[in-house]
Amino acid sequence: MRIGLAQINTTVGDLRGNRERILAAYRELVDKGAELVVFPELVVTGYPPRDLLFKRRFVPDNIDSLHAIAAETGPVPALIGFVDRNPEARGLAFFNAAAWCREGRVEAVARKCLLPTYDVFDEDRYFQAADAPTVVECSGRRIGITICEDIWTHPLVSPRRREPIDPVAELKKAGVDLHINLSASPWHHGKEQLRSRLVTDGAVACGAPLVYCNAVGGNDELIFDGRSLVASADGRILAGLPAFEESLSVVDLEGEPDIHPTHEQEEMANIHDALVLGLRDYAHKSGFRKAILGLSGGIDSAVTAVLAAEALGRENVTGVSLPSAISSEHSRNDARALAENLGIRFLTVPIAGIVEAASATLAPVFEGTTPDVTEENLQARARGMVLMAMSNKFGSLLLTTGNKSELAVGYCTLYGDMAGGLAVISDLPKTKVYALARYMNREREIVPENTITKPPSAELRPGQVDQDSLPPYEVLDAILKAYVEEGLSSADIIEQGFDPDVVRDVIRKVDLNEYKRKQAAPGLKITPLAFGVGRRIPIVQKYIS
Secondary structure, three states: OEEEEEEOOOOOOOHHHHHHHHHHHHHHHHHOOOOEEEOOOOOOOOOOOHHHHHOOOHHHHHHHHHHHHHOOOOOOOEEEEEEEEOOOOOOOOEEEEEEEEEOOEEEEEEEOOOOOOOOOOOHHHOEOOOOOOEEEEEOOEEEEEEEHHHHOOOOOOOOOOOOOOOHHHHHHHHOOOEEEEEEOOEOOOOHHHHHHHHHHHHHHHHOOOEEEEEOEEEEOOEEEEEOOEEEOOOOOEEEEOOEOOOEEEEEEOOOOOEEOOOOOOOHHHHHHHHHHHHHHHHHHHOOOOOEEEEOOOOHHHHHHHHHHHHHHOHHHEEEEEOOOOOOOHHHHHHHHHHHHHHOOEEEEOOOHHHHHHHHHHHHHHHOOOOOOHHHHHHHHHHHHHHHHHHHHHHOOEEEEOOOHHHHHHOOOOOOOOOOOOEEOOOOOOHHHHHHHHHHHOOOOOOOOHHHHHOOOOOOOOOOOOHHHOOOOHHHHHHHHHHHHHOOOOHHHHHHOOOOHHHHHHHHHHHHHOHHHHHOOOOEOOOOOOOOOOOOOOOOOOOOOO
């Protein structure tokens, strides 16, 4: 059987645009000889629709769009993710569903059994769980249909069963000849290997080939990597689609294996491609074509600028140097060199006069006090004001440049360097920022070598470097990973050999700065747990771990 995989990039809520994309993909795959065309989870609405589902017309409009798509289908079936109504009086109002469409109509509907309620997922806020997976007949084959989480029952990811049903086991009992899973599984580094294991082991467990069609593209903070794949009944990968790009591929279940070169690639290539895709889609789907950012001469702004130029085109990116009275000459030179290497527009807007005016205005109020971080932050807030003004005036998306390590411990200034529309690298630890810069320079120098090798500094006071008040970033990032992503206590982390005073100080900084993160620009998620919708720590809390 020849299966068409429609790994397409849809936009949440763009029912008309998504419909046009679905129909174009269906026609192309049919022309390529597909006998069945499979689309990702909730492809009609885009994933995740979240509280759009509560708008009175949204679900009816999505159903109307589905039927308009079904009306255009011919003898080749299409399996299409959409939101279905729950006709029963009990339970929630909607199902996460898939429609089997053929010959102008919807012939059958499959519904999702397992609803994820962890990390960024909150599907049980909207959807009712189905009691069992659906089986349809096609060309003499019994085809089992599951949706995303339905195959995430492997002991590797679900040692404690959350649901009384195992959809894969149910399909095994039903004796299916083919298992299809529609998915919208957002990416974080390392997840692609886990997914491959789930699909190959799921095929073996079910005793039938497993076709996995995943979404691709960026929607808000989530990045979907595609990487759709097909596994044989004995667990061999028959097809692996590309990462971080759309793909329309026909896979012959009896053919030779066909795995795209980017289906499996090294970590920095994944992080780079994910951030470029996430930035491009966030900008374009929000209506922006241009971006602006401050260039300090440091590693974070340099890496962000490279990503922006690749995502939006160098002609659409403006880098702004905003020197204060204490900014070093080498930082200004490094910022200019980066802009020249990238070929982006480069402006210099000194802020010394703004800082002096603010200091003079506040002098009577601050009389008798000792200068401290308050005065230092006037520089950051002056820069934020200038960049926001330029963003407003020229209709450019302002990109913030802070990394995950800084955001974790509060080394960022509210209404200053945190001002902007998208925090591109806010889920990238500082050590990974350096690794990504090296990756960017793999063929030629783009990020100036001096930017990579000099000690990192916010340059808010003379001679300042980050390590004045932080441990080395290798140590800091390891502690942050243990505390933030793995949920370990201070005692657990100290047992790993870290200095107790350093661990307690880092944890104190993380806990104290929750209020800043709640006001941060949305950031692109690339780790298992980002600062965003998947991490819901109270701002006001007194638990000491």
